Amino acid sequence: MIVQTPTKYFLVSGCAEGLTELNAFDAALINAGAGNTNLVRLSSILPPRCEEIPPVRIPQGALLPTAYSSITSDEPGRVLTAAVSIAFPEDEDHCGLIMEYHDFARRADVEEKVCQMALAGMDFRGQKVKRVESLACEHVVRETGAAFAAVVLWN
């Protein structure tokens, strides 16, 4: 069965410096607690009745379905924020919506925007929203930095 539906999720975020932008991204994943895995990037729905769990210890090298936001830069002094949000529907039989956003901006602004995006997406669906959850990481680049935020899906 190729088409599968996750049943659990958790949010993580992290920031880091690295030798290159990819090294900084890799280190940000480790700081987030999602490192040493193989992220498989998703566009980005929380299945109905998907249950939040504490971040789990993921087997090293596992293929991990993940909706994520990331931003990297090698310009010292730049402010980076990556953020994710989830809008949960009042109707428990409907899926939730995950949104990702990143910008060269402060955490408060980026996190506010990613929450507005999730609300707008549920409004487009005609779904009433029960609550919105979000997580973000802000980083000021020293040499080469990355910010990362993700919803990890699991079962």
Next chain:
Amino acid sequence: MIVQTPTKYFLVSGCAEGLTELNAFDAALINAGAGNTNLVRLSSILPPRCEEIPPVRIPQGALLPTAYSSITSDEPGRVLTAAVSIAFPEDEDHCGLIMEYHDFARRADVEEKVCQMALAGMDFRGQKVKRVESLACEHVVRETGAAFAAVVLWN
């Protein structure tokens, strides 16, 4: 078994406006009938003897292997087209080739090009082509818009 091969497929396309480019993309997926799922992006082969089916009602939040094209813009008045094509081989034991193309251009031009791309790819393989199938969506941006076209793989 990590390595799996789909056995069915269908084509979808859609366009939409949204609060942000990601919201427009999300809404275009819904208009296409592939919304509320977790697209896993593929590079982009139709397995041999893969069978076309009518678009199915996908479980919300399912991980969905998909080859897709998308384009977004927040410049009012711009014309956006996203297109996919499939070239089917005469030899039924050989795979087909999926191609994706998008541009700030009219549907006729983008769809013609994506079909040429699929033909060229099969020619590179030395495979005779039985027929080419394609689908595209053209959108004129009002504020922030997206066009999306995809081959959804299934089994």
Next chain:
Amino acid sequence: MIVQTPTKYFLVSGCAEGLTELNAFDAALINAGAGNTNLVRLSSILPPRCEEIPPVRIPQGALLPTAYSSITSDEPGRVLTAAVSIAFPEDEDHCGLIMEYHDFARRADVEEKVCQMALAGMDFRGQKVKRVESLACEHVVRETGAAFAAVVLWN
């Protein structure tokens, strides 16, 4: 079980020309021996005790978890290199790290850098490195070209 961990791997690389940049990418995959498959892109860990195998004949259209680097250009005369590396830990219970890098540069420079990146990433983890493996493909663009290098994961 959605979360899975590969147990085998192999490296491939290839370069090619094509009608468009996507056609060149598609042809580079074929030249690399990873063509006619559906690559699912990963960020990019080698599971502990993952075993190297000779490149296998992959079923056409199979979903193939792959960490890869690619670069394309339609500027005649440009030099393109795509490279991947794997740093293997002394501690066999720890994962290895895959890095990807591409640039408009010669193979020797790009391959050296991608190895440095893998070493830096293992240093960040506090892991001693037993050895580094790498593979790259350099291409001089005639009309429209692509370079591709990958670690294919398998089980």
